[in-house]
Amino acid sequence: MAKEPLKSSHRNEMRLNIIDTAIKAFHTHGVKSVTMDDIAHSLTMSKRTLYQIFSDKEELLLACLQQKEEENVKTDMELLERYDNVLDFLLHIFENRMREFEVITPNFFTELGKYPKVTTYFSKRNRAHEDEAVEFLNKGIEQGYFRPDVNFVIIYRQLTLGLKLSMNSRELTQFSQRELFINTVIPYIRGCATLKGIEIIDRFIDKYRSAEERDAD
Template identity: 35%
Template sequence: MVENKNITTYKESLKEKILSAAMALFAEKGIKAVKMDDIANSLSISKRTIYEICENKEDLLFEGVKKRKSAQQEALREFAEGADNVMDIILHSFRLTIEQFKFTNPVFYSDLMKYPRIMRYFEEDKKKSQKQFREFLHRGIGEGYFREDVNYDLIIYILSAQERYIMMSQLYNMYSMEEIFYNLIFISLRGICTNKGIEVLDGFLINIKS
């Protein structure tokens, strides 16, 4: 019984290492450019060992994407527990996203769109994120950061459409994802802020721009 538990613990630990190494290489070089041999070599293990964890590269990518998303959500949840207001939570989420863009090759996003199963996962996850974002926005109204005279369902729809356009048009090949995201925040979020919210947001934008 103890031996089986040890084997399971070892496999889970190995899986975590493989997923982390794979996602780091995907982010650096793009998905297509990374071979299973590259991942194995980066960990000094055999390719066969990787195939014992995931059947193919798409499964490896899918598991890695879910792992990264889960880690981001956990980090945001921990931050939210100690945050003073909803504005801090939203801006912290934006900061984490921007930091991720800085260390990700744009080719990664182009390659990612070639995997329908993963894109469906993102669409499903987006629905959950939009619900949470809507709750944050309404909480922000009560805290005095966001305007009351705004149709927030429409705003969320517009933001989603903008995000979809950025990915489909591969706008990140013309501008950095940081620049795209900065302007998206500046135009979309600032427009729904009260004077109190604008003061906080402008301070945040100055910091990330510098």
């Protein structure tokens, strides 16, 4: 018996609901432990309907990552309108990302590397964003926040390789992505900064550490 096609508007609404539910489940439990059965059950939806929209878990995971990327771009553009200098903008993006990382299990990131379509997506995205990111970081040189001797092509590629490593390394699962971020990306950027930039970054780190201590009390 042929599957009854879903109407376009209803299908789009269901697709967004599935993605929203799946993102929360993947972030909380990791990718491996969440099944398509779990997603269907959470939505009180039949597996047949779920598979009409997403052929398998990898396709669903990829859709979740793409949706999250769109949301991040929108938020980043709103921040760009609020901050005049490159460094303030970057640090506020970092702050947003670290806030997101607080509620995501480390397994989520390490398990992403097991899905070929996902790794291909990240590779293509990083290549596509490189020129734009490097041009933006070079503005920080003009503004006096970054050293003029820094090659940001190398910095960008090194950082993306580091993120790829964290996605594939079980040795890092004992640390949250927030911890990895504050101990890798931030020092990397600090090493590119002028004294003027270092002052701003150090204030950001102090603010982060103070908040961390308050949360621990």
